[in-house]
Amino acid sequence: MIRFEHVSVSYDGGAPTLTDVDLTVPEGELCLLVGPSGVGKSTLLGTVSGLVPHFTGGTLHGRVTVAGRDTRTHKPRELADVVGTVGQDPRAHFVTDTVEDELAYGMESLGLPPETMRRRVEETLDLLGLAGLRDRPIATLSGGQQQRVAIGSVLTTHPKVLVLDEPTSALDPAAAEEVLAVLQRLVHDLGTTVLMAEHRLERVVQYADQVILLPGPGAAPVVGEPAEIMAVSPVHPPVVALGRLAGWSPLPLSVRDARRKAAPLRERLGPLAPDPLPAAAGDQAAVVRGLTVRHGRVPALDDVTLSVRAGETVALMGRNGAGKSTLLRTLVGMHAPSAGSVRLGGVDPKSTPPSKLLRHVGLVPQDPRDLLYADTVAAECEAADGDAGAPPGTCRALVAGLLPDVGDATHPRDLSEGQRLALALAVVLTARPPLILLDEPTRGLDYAAKSRLTEILRGLAADGHAIVLATHDVELAAELAHRVIVIADGEVVADGPTAEVVVSSPAFAPQVAKVLAPLPWLTVPQVREALGGTR
Template structure:
């Protein structure tokens, strides 16, 4: 169904192709998973299938890509729309109407389908993706995960023979992701649809793949084969595979069910051993060094700030000076960095938060979890003054966010939003870093050192829009960290990140927590919560329904338990590094 024949793609004046040596076939009716580290060209390959490369993105395409016999070099995307449906990383970039129902119908209108056919397919898709209750909602009022489901639905209504999806579950909670993957399996198994998707959260999808295409890294030719065989050689692997490799299982397991069948002996070896959380006090990060690790919190200084597009009232800013090892700036020693009391927030006619109580202390890492639309992003927004309380109170470092001038509030809190491009608006990585240093009154090169640590190998001359989603997020995080906020808020911080990039992020955040910074992250990534957070808060319907130590909250929740917890239950293990340390095999 899809054929790559010696394909390479080179953009602009780039010194090397984004992808090269691609000679692969994806058979009809298969679910094929595209894996590899961030920035190796996965999105480029997907765009070549739907014709966006080279007709829309530019660049030079060598070789040939055919889909259902059509050559993408001679067929523009509109001429492939009846056979290829595409869902990108950012749904808002693709929406062309205002409401959910109109968006589902738009693609069929473009294809000239009869009204009665359109109406039937819209209803089928609303039910299929659990969107019936949102049919009249404005797209801009939906959560990120809800928008992703609408984007997938707008493609499915056209009944394409090939579906191309880039990070389709990255913004979805675990339950919603399972629903989407179940839909994809039904399309593959029952209708013979060919699905090609790229996904960094391999723990969600690898067990469903018929084939895996592995892009190992720059200059290496792609490889294709059965999932277990490819995972044995892949530089990015889900926890279930890493645990299988640690235990010496062969073939490597791909699902929790497969691993549990082999786990009795491993559970016996671990019985009687108490797991140690990586963020326990005796595991605190070492003092950071000048080679790119975050410096200690600094004393207040003069700030220069710029308005951030898309985030009203927020500014970049920071401080520079010597640290004395005390609590971060903006909070008195021993005082909480943030306090929320009986908070209620309304967004239009929707009560987004109800009677929420939350306290975040210095050095504490809190994961906010819950299904899409539960109120996680709204709570983060209230902490930075984007949402005024309908009732209750919010204080951050003693300040009331929605009544505090941005230049003052930035001394207390920084937010990395779901859409990292909201923080990026100059032409090169080097210019972004220089601007961040100026805005934070930080020493020249501070932001660039953070970028080198979070995003190794990225050129100073690269335009931020040419980075992958995960790379842009890492750059935005470095920009915010340059300002050294005592309280750091992150909204879906691992969206688009591979496992290596996630590990680098975890290392930096642990060091920040060890030096007294509070961290609150809203995430659907249960593996990140297990690895990083000491405390998990679960929201549902705008209310807090659970708040406690990570090992207690997530292990008791089938939806939010990490893979290792499911495999080794009833033992209280959460992560592969915990198991490796207990077995004496940790690096």
């Protein structure tokens, strides 16, 4: 279905982003594209839809054919009836204002009959759990809801090939499972070919028919069975890391496979216990009492009460649209409470001028580009110093620590997702706010970048910063958070130590907890440290 013949791509005469890609993706298979950030995964996906090089520029050597059509001679619009594409940023995908209109737009462009369009819209609303949102303006949806709409707008055209870049990155665990179940059905029942890049391998690798590994810039891809590739891949999910640590062969790809092998490991770990995170005993950095927030007539938060202490890291979890982002935005004064109160060190964020508020709280949004507006890294840093009243060079010193290889003249748009996140975090930290908020901070990050972010946030908590992060990444919560707060339909339904909350919820339990249950282990580093101590 998809054929790459000695494909290389380079931009502006630089080193090739892709080198000598020569492989075939068979019809009716789910093919997973993996590799560290910056190795060219998005570029490879773009060659299938024709976006590379027709839209992005650059030079493509070799040939890519999709259902017999050469993407060098067929522009993206000439491939639209064959290839459906969803990129990393769903907002860049939308061309209409409401959910139902967006689902219908692609079919209108292809000239399908109205009765066919109506039927397919209804099918897709049901498939992706969007029926309750059909009349909603897209701008009012959460990031995860927008992701489902973007995927749905492609599914309605019934393409032969689906190209997906990070399709579950903004989805809660349940929504991710729903989307992956839909993709499975398309592959197994309809023979759709799916080519997908995804960093959250713990969600998808067990469903793949084959895996394409891009090991590094300029290196030729490695193709094979999922277990075979995971054995050598520099990026792999926790269940594979646990299998490598325990010496299991073949390596498990799913929790079920790992549990079948885990009895001896559970026996070794039984007498041991993981070291608990030190409790935060600092002053209260944020106090929320009886908070209610409405978006028009829609209740977003209802009677929320919680507090966060200095040195404490809290993970906000819950399904898409539960109110997590609304809570973070209310903490920085972007929403006015309908009832209740918010205090940050005695300050009301809604009535505090932004120039003063940034010394109390800083928010890194879901898309760090919302915080970055200058043309260079140096200009961003100068603006951050000025806004915070910090000595010149303060922000640049923070950037040097987080991004040692990024130059002053680099444009923020040329940074990777992880680099943009680090730059936005440096901008926020310039004012040294006691409370740091992050909204989906691991979206688009590979495991190495996520590990670096975890160490940075641990260091900030150790320095006395209170950290609240809204996340669907259960592995991040297990690694980092002292507490987990679960929000459902705007209400707090659970609030307690991470180990207690995530283990009691099948949806939010990390892979290691599921494999080693009922033992209290959450992460591979915990297990590695314990086993190291027994040798």
